[in-house]
Amino acid sequence: MNVLATVIRPTEVxxxxxxAHGAASFMIWTNSYKRCRTVKCYAGQLxxxxxxxxxxxxxxxxxxxxxPQVYRTESYSVHRNTAAMIVRIPRSMQG
Numbered sequence: 001m002n003v004l005a006t007v008i009r010p011t012e013v014x015x016x017x018x019x020a021h022g023a024a025s026f027m028i029w030t031n032s033y034k035r036c037r038t039v040k041c042y043a044g045q046l047x048x049x050x051x052x053x054x055x056x057x058x059x060x061x062x063x064x065x066x067x068p069q070v071y072r073t074e075s076y077s078v079h080r081n082t083a084a085m086i087v088r089i090p091r092s093m094q095g
Contacts, residue, residue, distance in 0.1 A: 010065055010094060014039040014087045017056055022047040036090050043072055043083040056087065066093050 011030050018028050023045040031038045046052050053070050060068060069088040 010089045011037050011039050013059055017052060017059060021052040036088050038086050038088050040084050040086045043085040046085060049085060
């Protein structure tokens with residue numbers, strides 16, 4: 001694993017990229033599960049979802065972290081009537 005990748009956690013890389021693409025810091029969530037961690041923001045906050053995904057894959061490649069799962073899910077919440085962009089990072093990629 002790349003030395004830089006052990007210093008900067010993959011979840012922090014995702015959060016920084018989300019902020020760089022327009023998401024507000026207080027609207028980004030990181031969750032921890034048994035087999036993975038996820039970082040989520042509401043897709044409407046991102047200026048360009050495709051550019052975000054491209055930059056994310058480029059950054060993970062540079063840091064030799066592998067390829068995270070990126071997916072969009074529809075929201076059924078009354079309060080947030082928008083889709084969410086979720087990046088799933090397996091524990092094996094966490095160093």
